[in-house]
Amino acid sequence: MDTKLTAIQTIQGEFTLDLKQVTSLAQVDLLSTRYLGKHGQINTLFKTLPIKSDPQTGRKINDLKSVIETKITEKINQFLSLPTSTTFDVTTPGTPTPLGSLHLITQAIEEIENTFLSQGFVRRRYPEVETDWYYAEGLNIPPDHPARDDQETFFIDQDIVLTAHTSNGQLHEMELKKAPPIKMINIGKTYRRQIDASHTPMFHQFEGLVVDKDINITHLLGITEFFAKSYFGSDRRTRLRPHHFQFTEPSFEIDVSCGLCNGTGLIAKNACKVCKSGWLELGGAGMVHPQVLKNGGLNPDQCTGFAFGWGVERVLMMKTQLPDLRLVYSDDIRFLKQF
Numbered sequence: 001m002d003t004k005l006t007a008i009q010t011i012q013g014e015f016t017l018d019l020k021q022v023t024s025l026a027q028v029d030l031l032s033t034r035y036l037g038k039h040g041q042i043n044t045l046f047k048t049l050p051i052k053s054d055p056q057t058g059r060k061i062n063d064l065k066s067v068i069e070t071k072i073t074e075k076i077n078q079f080l081s082l083p084t085s086t087t088f089d090v091t092t093p094g095t096p097t098p099l100g101s102l103h104l105i106t107q108a109i110e111e112i113e114n115t116f117l118s119q120g121f122v123r124r125r126y127p128e129v130e131t132d133w134y135y136a137e138g139l140n141i142p143p144d145h146p147a148r149d150d151q152e153t154f155f156i157d158q159d160i161v162l163t164a165h166t167s168n169g170q171l172h173e174m175e176l177k178k179a180p181p182i183k184m185i186n187i188g189k190t191y192r193r194q195i196d197a198s199h200t201p202m203f204h205q206f207e208g209l210v211v212d213k214d215i216n217i218t219h220l221l222g223i224t225e226f227f228a229k230s231y232f233g234s235d236r237r238t239r240l241r242p243h244h245f246q247f248t249e250p251s252f253e254i255d256v257s258c259g260l261c262n263g264t265g266l267i268a269k270n271a272c273k274v275c276k277s278g279w280l281e282l283g284g285a286g287m288v289h290p291q292v293l294k295n296g297g298l299n300p301d302q303c304t305g306f307a308f309g310w311g312v313e314r315v316l317m318m319k320t321q322l323p324d325l326r327l328v329y330s331d332d333i334r335f336l337k338q339f
């Protein structure tokens with residue numbers, strides 16, 4: 001018999017025996033080195049047999065090499081309990097890992113934040129648990145003032161509250177900056193004792209404050225229009241309605257034209273069910289009261305400012321017509337997965 005062939009068959013026989021005795025992954029590894037490694041049996045065959053003058057022998061060694069590779073792969077897969085088929089398709093997609101998504105309100109906050117950042121506002125976060133001074137007295141709301149009744153505040157003790165609006169951030173920002181210019185958007189959690197289809201005890205507000213020399217109502221109008229058009233759509237309009245807040249003078253409520261009836265209040269000659277009047281209330285705003293500027297350490301003879309405080313959930317409901325706000329905080333995954 002051809003001695004070259006014998007040499008190849010001997011190695012094949014040894015490998016078959018060795019493979020049978022393997023009992024662990026580590027041993028498969030050793031086997032692989034012994035036969036396929038740089039100084040392994042296969043390479044030794046290549047070096048010792050005259051493959052250049054006898055290409056057929058070269059081919060036979062290569063055949064043996066593939067057999068050994070396949071068997072070793074099968075053995076490894078056995079130990080890893082993987083399918084032993086050598087036609088395993090590595091391009092088959094794996095089992096997808098379930099991925100969460102940002103909460104609907106987090107998405108709304110990001111959108112609102114980016115809208116104001118684009119106009120040069122700085123994003124701030126101020127305390128949710130607050131002293132009465134920042135929450136009310138410093139904003140011109142003395143103890144026992146009826147304006148306190150509107151807010152259904154949660155008290156921690158007589159002087160500490162869960163803040164019912166983000167306006168406390170106004171005084172903090174003035175103290176932080178010490179001087180104009182100020183241009184902040186404070187987005188945070190707020191709390192009130194309320195729950196129905198459009199109210200939850202915890203909700204979010206975004207509070208704008210702009211203070212500089214010669215700031216006037218047209219600046220407030222400009223920002224309001226910009227927000228309404230960016231957030232709700234370029235066809236939306238805004239209007240001011242006179243109102244009263246203790247910490248602004250003059251004060252307004254801001255309305256946005258209804259997207260459903262396009263501000264007409266009518267749909268096919270019937271009253272629009274969403275707004276009834278053509279307008280939807282966005283929230284409060286006004287020119288910062290001189291006393292509030294003083295309380296924040298600024299000089300009202302040298303600067304003026306405007307402020308507004310609007311609800312994140314409120315603008316989201318105005319935009320998406322969510323049927324019930326409580327769903328947003330229900331942690332019902334079937335609802336939340338839609339966003």
Ligand code: DAH
Nearest residue numbers: 165167284285286307308309
């Ligand atoms: N803090 C008021 C509220 O929650 C909203 C508000 C009104 C904020 C007028 C302001 C403002 O900054 O100027 O009801």
